Amino acid sequence: MPMPLLPSTKARELSPYWCSQPKPPKLMAAEAISSSLLLLIIFSFASLAASQTTTEDGERQILLRIREDWGKPSLLSAWNDSNSTNHCNWTGIGCSAHGSVTNITLFNRNISQPIPATICKLRSLSFLDLRYNYITTSFPTSLYNCSNLLHLDLSWNHFVGVIPSDIYRLSPRLTDLILSGNNFTGDIPPSIGRLQAIKNLSLDDNHFNVSFPAELGNLSNLQTLWLAYNPFAPATIPSTFRNLTQLSSLWMASTNLKGEIPEFIWSLKKLQDLVLSANDLTGEINIDGPIGALGLEVIDVSMNQLSGSIPEEFGKLQNLSLLYMYGNRLSGEIPASIGLLPALAFLSFSHNSLTGVLPPNLGKYSPLRFLWVQDNMISGSLPEYICASGSLTLIDVSKNNLTGNVPASLDNCFTLTYIYIQSNRFSGDFPGKIWSAVNLTEVIMNDNALSGTLPAKLPSKLTWLEIQNNQFSGNIPSTAESLQGLLASNNLLSGDIRAVSTGVSKLLMLRLGGNLISGHIPPGISELKFLSVLNLSSNHLVGEIPAAIGSLWKLTSLDLSINQLSDSIPPEIGGLHLNTFNLSSNRLSGEIPISLQKVAYKRSFLSNPSLCASSDLFNVPVCKHGLPWKLRIILIVLASLVSLMATVFTVFKRRDRHGKSNVRDLPTWKMMSFYPLDFIESTILSGLTEDNLIGSGGGGKVYRIVLEDHVAQIVAVKKIWNTRKLDSLLEKEFQAEVQILGSIRHANIVKLLCCLWSIDTKLLVYEYMENGSLELWLHKKWRVGEQTKEMNSDHMPLDWSTRLRIAVDVARGLCYMHHGCSPPIVHRDVKSSNILLDSEFRAKIADFGLARMLVKPGEPNTVSAVAGTFGYMAPECAYSRKVNEIMDVYSFGVILLELTTGRKARDGGEYDNLAGWAWRCLQEDNNKVIDAIDQDIKEPINIKEIALVFKLGVMCTSPLPSSRPTMKDVLQILLRCQQASANVTMV
Template identity: 25%
Template sequence: MAKLYFLFAILLHGALLLVVHVHGQDQQGFISVDCGASEDHTDNITGIKYTTDDNYIDSGVSKTILREFNTRFLDKKYSNVRSFPEETRNCYTLRPTAGKNHSYLIRASFMYGNYDDKSQFPEFDLYLGVNKWNTVKLMDASNITTFEIIHVPQSDYIHVCLVNTGSGVPFISVLELRQLNNNSYITQTGSLELFARSDCGLSPNEIVRYQDDTLDRIWSPLNFEAWDVINTSSSVVPNNFLPPPTVMSTAITPNNVDNTGVGISWRSEGNVSKDFYLYLHFAEIVEFDELQDNQTREVNIFINNELWYGPFSPNYLRAITIYSITPATGSYFEIWINRTTNSTLLPILNAIEIYTVKQLPNPQTDQNDVDAIMNIKSFYGLKLKNWQGDPCAPDTYVWNGLNCSYDGFSPPRIVSLNLSSSGLTAKIAPYISNLTMIQTLDLSNNNLTGTVPDYLSQLPFLKTLNLQGNNLSGTLPVGLYEKSKNQSILLSVEENPNLCLTDPCQEKKQKKKNNDDFVVPVVASVGGFMGLLLAALAIYWGLKRKKQAAGGTTATKVNAEFSDKKDEELEMVKKQQFTYSEILSVTNNFDRAVGKGGFGTVYYGHLNENEVAIKMLSHSSAQGFKEFHAEAKLLTRVHHRNLTTLVGYCMEGPNMGLIYEYMSNGDLAWHLSDRNPHTLNWEERLKVAIDAAQGLEYLHNGCKPPMIHRDVKSTNILLNEKLQAKLADFGLSRAFPAEGDSHAFTAVVGTPGYLDPEYYVSNRLTEKSDVFSFGVVLLEIITGRQAIGKNSDQNGHVVEWVNSILSKGDIQNVADPRLQQEYDKNSVWKLLELAMACTSINLTKRPTMSQVVTEIKQCLAMEMDKSFNNDVSEIIELPEIILNTEQEGPKSR
């Protein structure tokens, strides 16, 4: 039985870098840092351009490895290191061009080379952001130890930190970042740490990386005495994983016809159970003219004695990547690629990648706070030793001068900033206004100039402000002075000789004091009078409403309330206001109802030769009034081709209604149901999904403030005569979030089956709540099933149903059978992967609506060009792996 055991992460030694094939490529999306180098340089083998680390870190010292280790075989980038003898934590800050929510390969390399002439191998921790990535434990001065991870950051920057654990001084040789395709390596939770990446059949003294691999993954050789190597000079067309043609041009196969399989097995370090993601790359590379007519190659893939996938046949000179969409869990794995009884040829394997799941559970500091404090650092040119990495997390490495709040649920927030005696010059930094949770601010004993900004009085939680000992001038803002007078802020402004507490500054101190004593009571008196006046008006209008409501309907009461609101959005569209008699005429006395909901009934009508739909408020619907007001308010200020258009409204006594453009093709739910005799084809479904996603994306990102729909579902996606989809029904929508907030707590509303479970349990509303609901809609589009089945054939939730199908490996039966398999299957599986990501229980793993729009457009492109996809690639996503770890090996077959 041919086996190969992978025991630990790959060690890369400079001597291995002997043969690397070079082709012309650009390096867009690359960050390549030669740590400790004195000048930029280009690697003469790969052509990668390495820069010094001057722009990435503020601490550490540059060192050179000893001459005995700096041989002619060693790449130049390993001849220097950056060492960190001071501070416990030292962090590099990487800012990739594409920013957050993109997939990146991050690689950190270490070669000791006895740079400190101590011959003592250090051990220290490597952090990715606020979470421990791994422990760097060196056992040899000449080996190059590399750690690699695939990570999707939630911010526009990535911190890679070296942490001193008391077992030697941390150092680093090389730090690299490469942007990947967002639709390739995907994990349900956490990030993907490299365990092994192998080119089957590569010569022992070779590796493959850039420029053969445009993503600069490093492929090591995988050979075994029981295997033969086959190869081709023809180019293999890649798929979305972009396996290099050089890697795919070789493959291994058993060298004995009696051996029907290729076996690979490995154990995790320390036999600890871990989550693994596996990627197996196949391509048929035996030339057609070398095969006889009756020769075929068909294989099954087994993991730990269980059928994982198959049977299937590799495609000729086209890459196929077989992988799972959920991880396999265990400490020991054995893969067998066996030929089937129908196969006349032995199995092959071109390449394999293995990753472990690295959970990164600790939240980083609130993004707005981080941006604010980084801008403050830049504004004053601060070079404080430990102002590196995340300012608040982990809590053992909080920046000097900061205090942070931690509730164990939300990201940490900065609540105190002390920059006293820090040599600050210029004015008070405007970025302080973005520290919206700050309670204590100390800028004393610096050389600050200019006026005291008014925004300091508007920081909602500020309790202590110390500005003494500066050169501030002008007059203290009135708001800040008043808060100081009523002791809501403890204010210190002494030793600012040109700063006046009130106007006019020229008056004598005693006179100014008298004026101060006079001004405050007057302001208080005026404020008290206005308060009494407002209270009286409130009582008056309350009594008037009660009087009007006596014997009246609920609609009369809410109409009076609505009238009193003088809603400014409706005032802006007076020209769109219709009388009740006009509504009767437009609808022909409400002779045709086309819909009904909690708000009321929807009627068909004609207005100026245009078809319209009129939603009339039920006279008994108090909740409907609130929805009426919310929808009218939103639709009068937002306009988008994928949101239903508000034509006008009626507000006459108890008769209230909204007039919309008529969507002649009804809602998406009807089109996906068995009642529809004309099934939407796959291309039409994708176009509908794009339209709806674009409407929702506009609410999230195009509106100021952003809007959360809160009731995304297939019945709220309407189609016009051209099957253009528009998002409808905004009665439950709300503005969110306030600037600087990441979520809001609100009563749970929405429709069962589409509700975000996290929102339902915690009342914590975010834009990802809409994303979950839209993910359910995508599953309806894919499967043709309702969100919650209402008959014996469709019991349970569609997410549970899809998971149950995938767990059985029955992928083909996920797609709606009414499509009759007339679709590009890569397009279907890509949309399925997106839908499952949208409906992830972990909201941080859900994509944004901008990402959703991009992904669906890629699905449509694949469907629109089926012939191209048939020539280019095939990607197979597999169900959850079911393991039987008690078996020692595969049974005979």
């Protein structure tokens, strides 16, 4: 409560001074002055209060106007005039002590409209954060009027166009400019160097494709500079960057850097994070004199072409927690001082040519969590103290020359999650307590001389176990439900396999060949309903082959050879689509089922003396009982023809019964268009003839129709018919395709022009793509219904530049679907037959029959059935019904492998599919990768880019969803490859 400015009347009455004493003149004058000042103060307080009320009301109205301009997003419902609360308490609003708006933070609020110019009428606004929204305009130059702005964050929106050259007109007080994750193109204007107050500048994850200016070195107060993941023109690190003496974080991953790392980088004394990965940096890492940046915590120079040795000076960086130098051409030994660094947690030297031994004290003095040194020439043993801190999570020392025992100290390393020690020369018993690590997820130790036994039950979280080509003995363990792969061929395992076949619903691969397993194959093996590879060869199995194997509908590879299996071959196996099939060297008898008498299996039945077949093609005796084999074949063919004729007759009778007018009767048809059209329904309907048929599949037929109503035009019409069996499924496909394709616009997504529907037929009318599908060009075949024909001889193989451009086009389309649509769109059936090519071989994604929009967070995001195409489906599709973008990334990775190898998606030989085969190629050696490249494009000038895209395909098809890149990352790498390829071509 304010104190009274003058004594009260009662006080005067009680005061003898006021009642009886005359006032001196000076005192009277002073009182007069004081009274005037007091009145002035009272008036000022009243005016200030009135002014503050007016300001508050004005800013409240400004905020309401801003909400109107943004289209009243529901997430800003608290901003309304009927809300009696102070506007400073509204969502995302912060105010000063005097009630002026200083802060607007609207993170992830579904804002899609432009930033209103009205926002700068908030004169005290100093902090504006609009991250993770959907604003699609060019850079908002109206923000130049926000004169007090200190912090501006517009990251992860969809801003387009170039950064204006007069960006220096932003507030001269601006300290933070964050524009990451947008679609800005062109160059970064040199004038940005005039924003002298800038401390944090983030321009990463955009599409800048010209240059970054040397004038950035003028920002003497700069502490953070992020330029990563932009396809800049090739450039060196400017010498002006030596002036950035306050810099603590430099992030320039995948920015097309070339040349050497300048020596002055290591003398920036305040530098803490240095990330220059995925560039084209060359030469040795030279540090002239004592290293100045002693505070470095992160060094990432991976995926370049650096040579020479690892600098000894790195062993002096006491704060260093992450050191990534993988994917270079480094040689020599790892400095022993690296093992003494007290903060080191993440270390990767993989894919180099390093020799010598691992630092003996590695992990002893530091909280080491991740160690990658695979694919080098390192010898010696694993350091004894590698898990001394009790924090080791991942160890990958595969493909080296390591020897000796796996350290017994790992017995107590309960933090281990991933162990990769394959392709070394380890020997002795594998530490048994490792299996007690509660988070153990993957263990791969093929190709060593390890011994010991497996636990009675594998850890509950283990998803993948490979111990092939070792000397493990004992019984096969019972397996956890999480297990997807058990690869234990060529060991000394014994017992039976009953434990494997129970309670393992997610198992995809089971390889137990070359062991001492006995007993029967249990009928319970049918519980492994997602199994795609089953190899039990070279064991001591007896009894019959269970018919239940025929229910494993995803099985593509079956090898039961070199056992003692007897009785007949179950005909149920003939219903499987097997790429690899071997029953040789058993005691099987009887006639080979007709469904298995295929040329592809002619060597699958060798050394089974009691087997016979209907011809001598299968290297077994010809069956002598019953009708002659030629007559049997003739009867089978005749029966098939009769069945086909009956089906055709039934179809025509049904058409006659319902009347052909169903297709022609215009009043029964409805039409919805998504673009301005130059044709009417009757034009489309009249073109649905057999002469125009160009394709057929499970969902319907595709026609090529020439329109001549106004302007000669060609469209493709997909006709979907309904049957009782497929009615519900096809209805969902139709609705999904119309909903998605009718609402999106992108140069690399096929245009859905319109749709027509009647009671039992639906038609989707697309733009016509003259060159058909990518599958047609890669595999030189085209398909109509069940017939497959060779491509005409005038179709030449696609060259590498065309293939790379196709990859970029498809990546752009998927990137738009995943990152540019709200909510994101998942295709769910990305494959080469759904990539269509126009007359200039520009690619567009088609066939969204299986696509669906991802639901909002918190709502169910599962599908009712497994969908997709084998060979392109991510492994998790077999057991998980969750829909997410990373499934499309896997499928796109398969397409990259098709483009680089020329192989089909299911062409993986013994490795089940192309993705598995490619992974093995990459694991073996670099020459394998070179050998894998399609001969049609294998030229020295392109070999580097092709190999990189091949490796990117392997990365995209990782069995672990979490290790796959996003489509945005994939696109950036492909753009870089395309730029590099163009530069080579020009040279």
